[in-house]
Amino acid sequence: MPRNETSGFGPHDVTMPQLGMAQDAGRIVSWLKAPGDKVAKGDALFEVETDKATMEVEAQASGYLTHVRAQAGEDVPVGQAIARISESADAAEDDAAPAPAAESDTASDAEDTLPEGREITMPQLGMAQDSGVMVGWLVEPGAQVGADDLLFEVETDKATMEVPAGAEGYLAATLAQKGDDVPVGQVVAIIAAEKPANPVSRALTQAAPAAPSPAPQAAPEPPAAHPADTPAASSVALPASGRILASPKLKRVAQEKGLDLGRLVAAGHPQPYHMRDLEVLENLPADAPAPQPGTTPQAMRLEAVVAQDGFAPFAASVAGTLDDADALLAGLAGASLGAPCIVAIEHVGVPRAFAVPAGRRLSGVTESEDAPGLLLRDLRGSALCGVALGAEDVPVLSVLSKGDGLALVLECDPQHMAPAQAIALLSEFAGRMGDPLRHLL
Incomplete structure (x- = not known):
């Protein structure tokens, strides 16, 4: 939810x-x-x-x-x-409502008067997002834009994205500049029907009479001193390939501060990394030991067989209301972990990632741009009867056809999760694939 x-x-x-x-x-x-x-x-x-x-x-x-x-x-x-x-x-x-006096106090001359038009606000690109950092404008003030034209680039804790204009007209005002941390819902631009004679361009700190609400009280980053409070999506992912999974914002801040994210890997801190992990990185002792070569335990590989495929008929029966079979599959896999997580579904081509919330509401599964903590390969349409690919960046669940049923394979590095957690994950997922209705009970 x-x-x-x-x-x-x-x-x-x-x-x-x-x-x-x-x-x-x-x-x-x-x-x-x-x-x-x-x-x-x-x-x-x-x-x-x-x-x-x-x-x-x-x-x-x-x-x-x-x-x-x-x-x-x-x-x-x-x-x-x-x-x-x-x-x-x-x-x-x-x-x-915000005090109207704020507008008169800040609009000291005619140039500061905002033009009329469609207000463009900082979008909410993730459910936990309360602000976004303006990376830059992709259109010059006064230029004509179409509804699908890319207007600006924004960076959150999770990703950097280009945001379309959403309306046709002329960029009459830009109310935030590069580097401004803008609350979700704050007006950042105005698109007017007529070409403006003098487009307004100013930073967020130069007053914002068009703001839709009082100055928001930004919530602090969750304290990194309590890693046990982080969702399971972070606690199950530690790459075996050496590639570091981290949010763009954390990478940028770490680079600005001269910090090496590899030290989190060396210390065994679970990936993917977000801004809440910055404090952990800053407080790591200088002599944080790196894992010794040759000491990594052998990758785990678990198999399960489901006698009767219950997922295909279940997906068909709910297609009228939940028509994305990948989202359903991600929901069942993520729920088997027992905590909120990001699950990627891969067929042939680019995988799709889904945010799986806590609880059993499959309708709450939504597409996500975040790095996954679990990858599910749906190989039911292939001729493969088994897989043994070894450990990858994150735990991998492979689903294959086996007669009227399914063969399930879980492969992961022991650092991804403990053996008991791996057994529980595969057992729970096998039960849900055999009888998806048990997930709703």
Whole structure:
């Protein structure tokens, strides 16, 4: 289930999340809490429908639901505030909007007056993202753009991506510059219908009268001193090939600080690495020992046989509502790990990665740009009857046809996971592939 907020103190705006890269709006199906209701972090707050799926969205803050601005049936742009979680049920309505005086104070002359047009906001490219770093603009101020033209490049903790304009017109204002860390939902540009005589261009710190909400309270990075709190996607991946799996943001910051990510590998810290691992890297002792050559245990290889393939008929039966068989397969594999993770599905060609949340809701599985912690090779359509490829960057589950049933093979380096964890993973996955309905119980 997607999470809408970041934890912290004080009031929190609830915004329409971006559940897919091509999504620019979502429809409120229903509110699962009424205005004034007490809300706990993790409670299902509302249900949203996109062109891909219908999902429940969790609150990531505790308090009371107030300032509900969108009702069931309304289409809401991504990043737009739709409610607030306040410290009390009777929070004043005028707390929901930023003070208009801020605009008059900051727009000191006519050049600072923003043109009218379509506001472009910092998108939410991942469910845990609360801001993005502006890498650069791909279009000059005043230039004409099409809806599908790439407008700017943004970097999050997980990836660096190019963002399309989403509207036709002229780039009349750019309200953030290279290096600015922009909160999700903050207006970064305005696309006008007419060519502007004097395009506005300024940094985020030069005031933002077009901001849709009060200055957000950015949540700090999760403390790296508690690696046990990180999801299983990080705890199962340690490359055997020597390639380091790390987010673009961490790579950039580490390079700026002169830090070597290889020291995390040498210390046995599990991959992939994110910004939360920066503190661990900075605090590593200077003499962190590297693994000695020749001491790596032999790769593990486990096999299981499923007498009757239950997945194919299950996927066909739910195709009306869950039509992505790869997402279903990723959901069953990820759930077998017992914690949120990223699972890549590979047939022939480029693998597709999926974020598998906690719980048993297969509809909550979404495509992801993150590095996977588990790779599943679907070889059911091939003539292969067995595989023995050795350990790779992450644990690999291979699925092959075997008569009316399936043959399952798990290969991984012992540093990926403990033997007991590997046995549990393959056993759980075999049970789900034989009878997918058990996953829902």
